[in-house]
Amino acid sequence: MNKVGLLCGREYSFPPAFIVRVNQLGKPDGVAAEFVKLGGTRMNEPAEYSVIVDRISHEVDYYRGYLKHAVLQGTYVINNPFWWTADDKFFNYAIAAKLGIAIPKTVLLPQKGYPSDVDITSESLHNLTYPIDWDGLLDYVGRPAILKPFSGGGWKHVYKVNNKEELLAAYDKTSPYCMTLQEFIDFTGYVRCFTFGKTDITPVRYDPKERRYLIEHEYLSKELGARIVKDAQTINQALGYEMNTIEFAIKDEIPYAIDFLNPAPDMERDRITEFYFELVVEKMARLVIDRALHGNVANTWPRWEEMLGFGAASGFTAAPKTASRQVTTSSSSASGAKAR
Numbered sequence: 104m105n106k107v108g109l110l111c112g113r114e115y116s117f118p119p120a121f122i123v124r125v126n127q128l129g130k131p132d133g134v135a136a137e138f139v140k141l142g143g144t145r146m147n148e149p150a151e152y153s154v155i156v157d158r159i160s161h162e163v164d165y166y167r168g169y170l171k172h173a174v175l176q177g178t179y180v181i182n183n184p185f186w187w188t189a190d191d192k193f194f195n196y197a198i199a200a201k202l203g204i205a206i207p208k209t210v211l212l213p214q215k216g217y218p219s220d221v222d223i224t225s226e227s228l229h230n231l232t233y234p235i236d237w238d239g240l241l242d243y244v245g246r247p248a249i250l251k252p253f254s255g256g257g258w259k260h261v262y263k264v265n266n267k268e269e270l271l272a273a274y275d276k277t278s279p280y281c282m283t284l285q286e287f288i289d290f291t292g293y294v295r296c297f298t299f300g301k302t303d304i305t306p307v308r309y310d311p312k313e314r315r316y317l318i319e320h321e322y323l324s325k326e327l328g329a330r331i332v333k334d335a336q337t338i339n340q341a342l343g344y345e346m347n348t349i350e351f352a353i354k355d356e357i358p359y360a361i362d363f364l365n366p367a368p369d370m371e372r373d374r375i376t377e378f379y380f381e382l383v384v385e386k387m388a389r390l391v392i393d394r395a396l397h398g399n400v401a402n403t404w405p406r407w408e409e410m411l412g413f414g415a416a417s418g419f420t421a422a423p424k425t426a427s428r429q430v431t432t433s434s435s436s437a438s439g440a441k442a443r
Contacts, residue, residue: 104134104135105153105154105395107156107391108137108138108156109156109158110156110159122136125392132392148176150173150176154394157170177400179400181390181403183403191254193283198341204338207352207361208243209284210283212284213231214277214281215279218279249287250263250264253281260276288361292323293311293353294308296348296349298347299346299389300345301345305382327353335363338360342363343406346387349363370387
């Protein structure tokens with residue numbers, strides 16, 4: 104029996120539906136799903152699960168530590184806990200821009216303040232220049248601009264600023280978070296892509312003001328849909344994510360990738376619509392069954408080093424060298440994906 108474990112938090116519709124679907128579809132091949140149960144992890148204890156789907160370890164340190172150990176023991180974890188720990192949105196933007204994807208101009212900012220339990224003084228920060236050239240940064244990204252965290256999600260601590268005074272007023276509220284200042288894309292269209300594996304992409308019309316999904320299958324032209332799918336595949340190949348949402352703001356028929364660090368995306372029925380909920384449950388179930396039967400743990404690592412010509416991905420990310428063969432296969436199959 105190949106066991107699939109689900110690690111999740113305050114979710115109510117996706118977890119039970121996902122487990123039931125995996126058990127239905129996986130039964131002929133001996134694949135079964137259940138909630139992961141933990142109560143202390145012994146060093147080098149054998150892996151209990153072939154696959155674990157992680158939707159909560161970014162909030163619970165014990166879960167993250169357990170998942171790293173599970174990888175060591177041979178479990179296929181979606182998404183890779185080592186890379187998820189290391190990743191941030193500013194680095195994402197820099198990688199994607201180097202890979203030819205349209206990215207808004209972005210600046211990483213020093214923090215306004217630091218956690219109260221961390222002993223940071225002025226002497227700790229002698230490498231920072233002062234004062235910051237706020238006018239110069241705004242000249243670079245343009246006005247208006249978006250101030251948002253370099254990591255995190257849920258539209259928290261996001262500000263639209265029109266000038267230096269508004270920027271400073273918003274910045275003063277951001278301690279202890281590290282923030283980015285980003286060019287505002289005055290979009291005429293907006294797409295959020297569900298991704299399953301690295302190459303199965305479902306673009307969906309999304310209203311970021313109302314924060315709701317819209318069921319409009321002819322929303323994108325054939326050409327624009329194909330570019331969005333290709334860019335989303337490239338992002339996932341580079342970053343290694345197999346469960347993700349990728350957001351594009353469309354201006355003058357150019358899709359700007361503005362948010363793609365969502366390794367535990369919202370999958371609740373009442374927020375993604377009944378139509379897309381059914382699609383997500385089905386595709387996630389089939390993904391984990393495939394990984395339980397055929398998954399190579401090396402495939403969970405990011406490929407950005409290879410894609411940018413830095414060398415094999417066995418360097419910075421410590422990905423197993425056997426993964427290089429997987430990249431070629433995945434890249435060639437990506438060209439056949441369709442927008443939905």
